Amino acid sequence: MFVDMELEGIMRPPDLPMPPYPPKVVTMATGQQMVIRQVGREDVPAILDAIRPTLDIERDFYDVVGARLYAELLSWQKYRAANHYCIIGQIEGILVGIVNGRMYTKDIGMSLHTMTIERGLRVGGHLFSAKMEYQIEYLDQKEVLIVAESPIGMRRFVIDFELEPRPDMPHELGGVPSNSLTKELWFKHRDRLVVGDRPVPKKLMEIAEREIITPTEQLINEKIMGEKRMRSLI
Amino acid sequence: MRKVAILGAGMIPFGRRDEDTLMDMLAVTGLKAMDDAGIGDRPIDAVYVGNMGAPILEHKTGLASALVDRLCLFPAAAESIENGPASGGSAVKNGFLAVASGYCDLVLVVGAEKMRDTIVWKGTDFVATMTHPLVEYIYGVTLPSMAGMFARLYMEKYGVTEEHLAKIAIKNHNNGLLNPYAHIHMRITLEGILHHPHAKVNNPVIASPLRFYDMCPVSDGAAAVLLGPAEMAKELKKPEIAIAGIGQATDTHALQDRDDPTDLKAVTIASQKAFAMAKLKPKDINVVQVHDAFTILEIAESEHAGFFKKGEGAKALDEGRTEIGGDIPINPDGGLKARGHPVGATGVANVVAITWQLRGEAGDFQVKKAENGFALNFGGFGNNVIATILRREA
Numbered sequence: 068m069f070v071d072m073e074l075e076g077i078m079r080p081p082d083l084p085m086p087p088y089p090p091k092v093v094t095m096a097t098g099q100q101m102v103i104r105q106v107g108r109e110d111v112p113a114i115l116d117a118i119r120p121t122l123d124i125e126r127d128f129y130d131v132v133g134a135r136l137y138a139e140l141l142s143w144q145k146y147r148a149a150n151h152y153c154i155i156g157q158i159e160g161i162l163v164g165i166v167n168g169r170m171y172t173k174d175i176g177m178s179l180h181t182m183t184i185e186r187g188l189r190v191g192g193h194l195f196s197a198k199m200e201y202q203i204e205y206l207d208q209k210e211v212l213i214v215a216e217s218p219i220g221m222r223r224f225v226i227d228f229e230l231e232p233r234p235d236m237p238h239e240l241g242g243v244p245s246n247s248l249t250k251e252l253w254f255k256h257r258d259r260l261v262v263g264d265r266p267v268p269k270k271l272m273e274i275a276e277r278e279i280i281t282p283t284e285q286l287i288n289e290k291i292m293g294e295k296r297m298r299s300l301i
Numbered sequence: 302m303r304k305v306a307i308l309g310a311g312m313i314p315f316g317r318r319d320e321d322t323l324m325d326m327l328a329v330t331g332l333k334a335m336d337d338a339g340i341g342d343r344p345i346d347a348v349y350v351g352n353m354g355a356p357i358l359e360h361k362t363g364l365a366s367a368l369v370d371r372l373c374l375f376p377a378a379a380e381s382i383e384n385g386p387a388s389g390g391s392a393v394k395n396g397f398l399a400v401a402s403g404y405c406d407l408v409l410v411v412g413a414e415k416m417r418d419t420i421v422w423k424g425t426d427f428v429a430t431m432t433h434p435l436v437e438y439i440y441g442v443t444l445p446s447m448a449g450m451f452a453r454l455y456m457e458k459y460g461v462t463e464e465h466l467a468k469i470a471i472k473n474h475n476n477g478l479l480n481p482y483a484h485i486h487m488r489i490t491l492e493g494i495l496h497h498p499h500a501k502v503n504n505p506v507i508a509s510p511l512r513f514y515d516m517c518p519v520s521d522g523a524a525a526v527l528l529g530p531a532e533m534a535k536e537l538k539k540p541e542i543a544i545a546g547i548g549q550a551t552d553t554h555a556l557q558d559r560d561d562p563t564d565l566k567a568v569t570i571a572s573q574k575a576f577a578m579a580k581l582k583p584k585d586i587n588v589v590q591v592h593d594a595f596t597i598l599e600i601a602e603s604e605h606a607g608f609f610k611k612g613e614g615a616k617a618l619d620e621g622r623t624e625i626g627g628d629i630p631i632n633p634d635g636g637l638k639a640r641g642h643p644v645g646a647t648g649v650a651n652v653v654a655i656t657w658q659l660r661g662e663a664g665d666f667q668v669k670k671a672e673n674g675f676a677l678n679f680g681g682f683g684n685n686v687i688a689t690i691l692r693r694e695a
Contacts, residue, residue: 096503096514098490126319187487189503196502218420262499293316 080149083170088154088201091263092271093193101156101163101190102267102275103197111144113279114155117162117184120284124291128217129182135240136180139167154201156194161280164190166198168211176202176211177239178248181220184282184290192223196261199228203253212245214238228256302401304531307542307691309338310656315484315522315641323352323359323415326523328371331411334525339537345527346405347378351392351412352645353385357427358419368411378405385431386594387680388412389524389648390549390687396528397544406529412649413523424519428644431681433555445516447556447682448595449508454563455597456510459612463510467495468618469596470514473632476625477639479665484520484641515596520641524650531694540660545581545673546690548574552683567686568605568679575675575688576607583607586690587671588658589629590651592679593636599623602677603631606688625668633658633666648678652689659693 090104106114118140121133143151150170156163163185171177178198183191202208213230215221224230230246238245267275282290311333313326321329327350335345350365361367365379384391389412396408416424429443437447455461471491477483494504494514504512534541550570556562576582589608593599600614608629609617617623623631634640634654637647655674657663671693678687 094493094497094499094503096489096493096500097487098493187485192502222421259505260502262502 075146079146083150083173085150085152085170086205088152088197088205089265090267090272090275091197091265092267093263095158095188097188099158100271101158101193102271103154103156103194103263104267104275105152105154105201106279108144110279111140111153113281114140114153114162114165116281117287118165118182120287121182121291124288126292127219129291131216132180132182136165136167136182139179152201154194154197155279156190157275157279158185160274160278161282164194166194168198168202170202170206170208171212171239174209176206176208178202178211178213179240181224184287186290191219192227192260193262195224197263199248199253200261203248203250209250211248212236212238213248214240214243214245216240227260228252303403305397305400305528305544306531306534307526307544307652307656308340308407308529308534308537308539309334309336309527310525310653311337312482312524312650312653313522314482315520315643315646315650317417318415318521319417321521323355323361323364323413324367324371326415326521327364327368327411327413330413330523330525331368331372331409334409334411334527338527338539340407340527343407345374345377345407345409347380347396347399347408348374349392349396349408349410350381351384351389351410351649352381352414353383353388354414354416354427354644356383357430358424359415374409377409385680385685386592386644387648387678387685387687388645389650390676390678390680390689391648393526393649393652393689394547394549394687396526397547400528400530406533408528409525410528410649411523411525412646414643414645415521416519416643417521421519436555436557444594444682445508445511448597449511451556451562451601451682452511452515452595452597453509455601458563459615461597461600461615464491464495465600465615465618466511466515466596467491469593469599470494470638472618472624473593473599473636473638476633476666477635480634480640481664483635483639484518484522485635485639489514511595511597517594517637517642520643522641522643522646522650524646524653526649526652526656541694542656542659543692543694544689545692546575546577546579548572548576548578548688549686550574551685554681554684556682563601565601565605565683565686567683568602568677568688569607571686571688572606572677575690579690579692581673581690581692586629586673586675588633588655588668588674589631590634590636590654590674590676591631592647592651592677593632593638594642594679596638598679599631599636602679606675606677625666630668633663633668635666648687651676651678652691655691659691
């Protein structure tokens with residue numbers, strides 16, 4: 068696609084300074100190690116491959132989350148979203164979860180989406196905590212505005228972190244009332260809900276950075292829906 | 302009494318079955334048991350349905366009559382049996398009595414529950430409706446909280462540790478991996494759920510000392526057996542799996558009224574009755590299915606049923622005796638912990654699992670040389686318990 072860089076210079080939103088999120092590793096219930104790391108625009112195509120199959124999955128609002136996350140990452144890749152970041156989880160290089168968000172202003176963060184591909188392992192919980200850690204501790208934001216689009220998000224994030232309702236503050240996702248994770252709430256719950264070791268051992272980091280391995284469409288469907296086994300036995 | 306045999310057995314995979322209604326699950330599973338028996342057009346005399354939650358969770362009653370209608374089993378007698386989490390075991394027991402008495406020849410027993418349409422705290426509240434309304438429920442007692450208190454006492458009295466509980470979860474998850482009907486197919490490790498500092502998030506405390514992986518999942522599911530007179534097994538050319546013994550006992554509604562809350566008297570008495578009827582002893586049993594809605598219950602129930610002395614269940618676990626290759630395998634199909642616990646289905650599912658074992662049809666979770674099996678269904682917090690002993694006849 069032809070891009071006029073002169074015009075782009077006018078159209079592209081300027082970004083606020085965003086220091087990088089240092090990667091960490093979490094030991095999961097299975098004993099496997101999940102590398103949590105920030106990715107760049109160049110990684111977006113591989114991530115979109117994993118999101119695409121979710122557009123047709125109604126279960127737990129994956130279709131809504133998938134469609135919005137797809138658009139957000141694509142907009143970021145093509146410089147149509149400001150102050151945006153994306154953090155992923157990988158186990159042995161395989162993409163198991165994605166989170167994203169952005170700086171709304173210097174002081175206020177906007178949490179966008181959390182998508183788990185490998186379900187039942189608290190991948191989403193660990194990744195959500197990572198993005199809050201990034202916004203509060205590394206981007207030094209005073210609060211992060213959050214909405215839940217599925218009951219799971221409601222339980223994991225709104226209730227677990229005791230988010231403060233902000234009915235007067237519309238969220239970017241559909242303008243619905245926001246919930247807020249303040250610095251105070253973050254530090255109240257951090258020890259209970261947030262884990263991860265730094266630095267990530269070199270070998271693990273090499274595996275993660277070598278390639279973002281995207282599960283096949285069939286595997287993504289099976290992991291999210293858990294249906295293959297059901298079908299084979301009625 | 303006539304000798305009663307399990308002529309057919311069926312189950313559908315437990316888990317989250319969004320696309321199926323409760324009636325779909327009952328009907329499909331009932332058909333599977335009838336097909337398995339190969340009864341052709343022989344009439345079914347009675348249908349018993351074990352279910353706990355449909356009136357509350359699904360706003361449905363009269364399940365057994367609806368099932369007769371769905372499967373065109375007219376004019377079979379039909380009864381729905383609600384007996385808390387022991388509903389499935391109760392349904393099997395009533396089916397057994399109907400055949401044993403000579404009142405019926407063929408009885409279809411189906412246990413089913415649809416629990417995943419309900420949000421989690423409503424589900425927890427629904428299960429808590431079985432607690433004592435005046436001294437437990439109004440104070441916010443739930444089954445996980447009761448199990449937590451029970452576990453704490455049991456640990457103090459018998460030296461059970463958090464590591465023992467984690468080992469139960471790990472064993473049953475490993476077994477569940479071998480069972481295509483199990484809800485949970487995930488290997489977990491001692492490091493990941495207990496020893497590593499990150500385990501505090503992976504496996505948080507839910508009802509101290511019990512953690513997330515000490516709890517069974519909330520599942521949809523159904524299981525069914527077709528019961529008939531033993532001689533019919535030969536006619537149908539099926540292995541004769543006899544219901545050799547059934548025992549049932551109750552205990553106080555409120556836990557606080559028991560002399561010793563760690564003493565599961567109803568488990569002991571129900572098991573003793575079943576063993577007496579079967580003329581067997583615990584040492585004669587080759588495979589066991591207990592009601593491990595919480596990990597601590599696998600240890601406590603196996604001791605109270607007579608398989609180990611009190612305080613020695615954890616030692617048996619440490620020694621590997623309860624694994625599939627051990628001398629007294631417990632929950633080789635994953636148990637409630639990994640197979641899942643759709644409450645009304647569980648009692649029937651434990652009987653189906655033992656039936657498969659005695660027939661040699663348990664696939665990857667088959668226990669070698671299984672001739673006698675024991676199934677336990679634990680209702681309330683041990684206030685209504687049914688023990689069933691199955692035997693493979695030569």
